Amino acid sequence: MTFNELNLIPAILKALTKENYTTPTPIQEQSIPAVLAGRDLLGCAQTGTGKTAAFSLPIIQLLSQQQSKTHTQRRIRSLILTPTRELALQIAENIGAYSQYTTLRCSAIVGGVSQKAQERALHQGADIIIATPGRLIDLMNQKRIDLQHVQILVLDEADRMLDMGFIHDVKKIIAKIPAKRQTLFFSATMPPEITKMVKALLVNPVKVEIIPESNTVDRIRQSIYMVDKANKQNQLIHILQDKSIASALVFTRTKHGADRVVRDLMRVNISAQAIHGNKSQNSRQLALSNFKSGATRVLVATDIAARGIDIDELSHVINFNLPNIPETYVHRIGRTGRAGHSGVAISFCEMDEIPFLKDIEKLIGKTIPEVKDHPYPMQMTAQPAKMQGSTASAVATKPARPARPAKPKANPPLKPRSEWFRKGSKTSR
Template sequence: MTFNDLNLIPAILKALSKENYTTPTPIQEQAIPAVLAGKDLLGCAQTGTGKTAAFAVPIVQLLSEQQMRPNTGRHIRSLILTPTRELALQIADNIQAYSQYTQLRCSAIVGGVSQRVQERALKQGADIIIATPGRLIDLINQKHIDLKHVKILVLDEADRMLDMGFIHDVKKIITKLPSKRQTLFFSATMPPEISKMVKALLVNPVKVEITPVSSTVDRIKQSIYLVDKENKQKQLNHLLQDKSIVSALVFTRTKHGADRVVRELTAVNIAAQAIHGNKSQNARQSALSNFRSGVTRVLVATDIAARGIDIEELSHVINMNLPNIPETYVHRIGRTGRAGMSGIAISFCEVDEIPYRRDIEKLIGKTIPEVKDHPYPMMSRTQPVKADRPSISAVQKPQKPAKSKANPVRKPKSEWFKKGSKAGSKTSR
């Protein structure tokens, strides 16, 4: 099958040809006809499956075919909600590419940058907005955005929005939308809260499931190193001496951890930059641009910031820490092995993370091969047992000094407030 077989309009086919799109991916092949038919859609797919085009291409066509009333101005007719700035900007870039031969306008509404530019874009008019929940709510409250004309809603990476605590914001936004609309819902996993949302939002949806939520891409070669926590950085430095690691996306658990890894790599002359929530949007975009162009060999990221990183030729993903949520591991390693290419995923596992390894292997249904021949093997695979606190009877109780009129025992000042007035009780706090 080709895109010519999907009943797309000439303007879109011309744009896809210019962008070197030839054959639709499985999710595009199944989703595009359903969306063009006006159906609600539930898409279960991992990153790297081509799902952005699966919803963006038919949205561009549907909105292009709808005649706008003369002298009514341009209204927001499609809203796409995403969890991160990077993903929102990536989707905006894709939609601009797909709609380049139409009259449609799209705009990204994200935090981390001045909202004045976004206000100006909204005043000029936008048919499609791609937004993160926080900034969108801000602009709605400031009366800069009106969603009453939205005909198509897309919730992308819904499970990640749940992980990031955005679900309540998403529910608030949905109350601002017309009840009669087309809803497209995408999630790599289906935890109970997401399943409830699906039942509440979708009407007789077409379900498109490309890969099981627990699966990992078969093209990705996985391995794991058992290494003590204090030696992880040394192990990373050692691995990166291998020049065949052309580009590496390194995951850390925390923002400070990401900055620390960058400092250590820079100290040994390995070009690295960090991307996380504490970085400005300009700094994040600069780091991504340098990584894509090869100026930076290593990009160090937290899970949240990594959503939206779409690099077809990423050779390696390295986990400095195993995630405690098995599905997060699937998301991480899915950053490599994209667009039909192979990829390599390497994980470091300290003793406290051994249970996480078992959970991950149970989810993906396979054992991650262990690399044993390396310079920093784990010294002990047994988790340290914390010493029990001694019982009260085992501790000799201190003798209280005897009371006497000559030497009364005074209570400490902290005790004075316990039996005082309510005002006194507040003071003690």
């Protein structure tokens, strides 16, 4: 199937041709006709499946086909809610490209920057608003935004908004939108709270569920390094000394961990920047821009901040910390191997992360090959008999400690409490 067969208007087809879009992805192929028909939509899809175009293209067409009223201010007719600033800006950039041959205007409303420019954009008028919940609530409380004319609502990455604690804000926003509307709901996972929202918000929805194709995972060359926590940084530096690694997106579990990784890489002259929630919007956008342009070789990110990072030719993804949710692993490695390119996914696994590795291998239905010949192997003393696959060489036991001196058979007299910590103490008296 081609985009021409999806009954899209010439202005959109012209934009898609310019952006080198040729064949719709499965979620686009299934979603676009349903949305054009005015149906509510429930999309269950991972990152990298093309869902932004799946909802953006029909929205642009539906709004463009409405007869515009001349000499009247533009009204917000579509609202797209998304969890992070990066993702909101990425969606806004994509919609700008898709709608370049129409008269529609879109604007991003995000926190972390001054709201003055956003106020000006709202005053000039916008047909489509892409917003993060926090900043949108602020503008609503200040009565600087009018949502009474919203016809199409999109909730993107709903499960991530739940994880980030935005669900209550989302419910407040929805309460201010007309009840008669078209709702498009996207979530990679369906926890109970999300399922409850789906039942409350959607009316007889079309359900589109895209399971990641096995060949997508197979196209990515995966490997695992069993390494002690203390040696992860050394292992990362050792890998990045390979100059053939043009770009690497490194995932850490925490913001402070991301900063620490960057500092250690910079000490050995490996260009790196961090992107996470403690960074200002300007610094995050600068880091992302530098990474896309190649000025920065390594981008270190937390999962939440990485939403919205979309780079077709990313060569390597490195899991400095394995995620405790196996689906997150699929999200992460899916950022490489895009647009027909091959990709490499490298993961470090420390002792405490072995259960996470087993869950990941169960989800993807394959054993991740272990790299055994490296300078920082995990220290081991025994192998549990039941462990199989790549987890077999990693043990759930720590290196043996030196044996303690045998206790004397006769109990010596107890020392006074004040004497217990005298040894080595400078302040004991």
